[in-house]
Amino acid sequence: MAQHQVNYLKDGGLPVALTTIDKVVNWGRSNSLWALTYGLACCGIEMMASGASRYDFDRFGTIFRASPRQAELMIVAGTLTKKHAEFIRRLYDQMTEPKWVISMGSCANTGGMFNTYATVQGVDRVIPVDLYLPGCAPRPETLQYAVMLLQQKIRRESANKSQKPKRLM
Amino acid sequence: MRTYTPKDNVQKKPYYTDRYWVAPQVAKSDVSEDAVFAADLEAIKAKYEVLDAYIQLGQMVVVINAADNYGVIELLKNEGEYNQLSELSAIDWLAAEGKFEVFYQMLSMSKRKRLRVKCKIGEKESIESVEKLFRSADWSEREMYDMFGIAINNHPYMKRILMPDDWEGYPLRKTYPLQGDEFAQWYEVDKIFGKEARDIIGPENRDSARVDRYDTERFARLGHEVPRGTDISQGEPDTPLVYQEEGGVFMIDKFNAEKSVVISDRDR
DSSP: OOTTOOOTTSGGGOSOOOOOHHHHHHHHHHTOOOEEOOBOSTHHHHHHHHHSTTTOGGGGTOOEESSGGGOSEEEEESOOBHHHHHHHHHHHHHSOSSOEEEEEHHHHHHOTTOOSTTBOSOGGGTSOOSEEEOOSSOOHHHHHHHHHHHHHHHHHSOTTOOOOOOOOO | OOOOOOOTTTTTSOSOOOTTOOOOOOOEEOSTTOTTTHHHHHHHHHHSOEEEEEEETTEEEEEEOGGGHHHHHHHHHHTSOOOEEEEEEEEEEHHHHSEEEEEEEEEETTTTEEEEEEEEEETTOEEEOOTTTOTTHHHHHHHHHHHHOOEEETOTTOOOSSSOTTOOSOTTSTTSOTTOOHHHHTHHHHHHTOTTHHHHHOGGGGOTTOOOTTOTTSSOOSSOOOOTTOOOTTOOOOOOOOOTTTTOBTTBOOOOTTTOOOOOOTTO
C-alpha cells in the first residue's frame, strides 16, 4: 500500500532526478568506452583475454572496434618500435575527440627491458597518455581496474573540456 | 647514467682480461681422410680455390674467395645434393681484420650432412646474390644488408627488411651503440614532430635512465603515486584507497545496510 508515494520534501516534490549536463554526458561517455583494437606485443594477448568471455569487457561498455574513427579509447598494449611510432601517431590523430589513451605494460610505459636503438622509450613520447598501467604483462583484472579508473577520471572532468596539447618529451 | 664509452675498438681492447683464461676451441680434423666430405671437397677444389677446409663437430667448413660464392654454392647444390640453405648471415670482424665474414650454412636432406661455406669481404665490397639458387637467401641477404650494410649484387629487391627504409646506420655492427646513435635516438621525434622539436625537448629528456624526483608529469619517477602534475616539492600527499562507487556514480546507489528494510511479513 502506498508504495509509489511521492515524497513532497525531496526534489521539489517531482518524481524526477535532477542532475547536470556534465554528469549525464560523462555518465554516457564513461560507460561506453569503445576501445581501438591495438595489440602490439604480448600485452595484446592479455587485452584480448580481457575482452573475451571470462573477463568480459562488454560489461563496462568497452567494445573493441577495428577502426580509429569509431574508437575513443586507445589501449597501447605492447612494445612500440621506432618503425611503428609514426603509425601510432596517425591512428591517434584519426580518432575522434574526446579520446583517451591507456599505456598498458612496462614496454609502453617506459620502453621496459628494451632499452635499445629500435624501441621508443615510452609511448608518451609520441602521444599523450591518460593512464599508465604497470605490469609485464598486466593481468586482465589489472586492465579492468585501469578502465574503471579511467571511468572515474572521465566522470570527474568537465564534459566539454578542451584537449591539452601534448607535452613534448 | 653511466658514461658512454665508444665501442670502436672494443675488439682490440677488451675492458677486462683474465690472465688464466684459455679460449675454448672446438677440435678441427682433417678432411682428406673423411669418408663423408672428402669427395665434396675434391669437387670444389677441382674448380675453385679453397683457402681452408676442416671438419668441426661433424660438419665441414670450407673457406673460399668471396668472388666464387655463387659458383661454389651452385656446385654444391647441383652435384653435392646440398638442397637446402638453412642459414645465411655475416659476422663483423671489422675492428680485428677490417672484414666481414659471410657464411652459408647448407644441409643435404638426402645424404644427411651439413656444410658451411665461409668467405670474407671488405667493408666497401659487395657480394653476389645466391637468391636464384635458394629462395631462402632473399630475406637473409636483405637482413644482412639491413644489419651490416653489406651490398648484394643482382638481388631482386634490395631493400631494408627490419628497420625503416629511411634508417641510417647498420645496427648489428660492433661499432653501433646499443641505445642508438644520434639519428636513432631522435628518430621518432624527427619524423613526427619535426627536427625543431629537438630544441624544445632537450637531449637530457631523451635519456631513458633520467629520473627527476619532483617531475610528476612523467611516468618514470621514484615515489608514491600521485595525480599527474601535482606539486610534490613540499612532500607527497597521501593517496587514499578509493572505490569505484565513492563520490557517487550517477544513477547507481551504494548499498547502505542501515537504510535497508527487512520484510518480515511474507504475505504483504
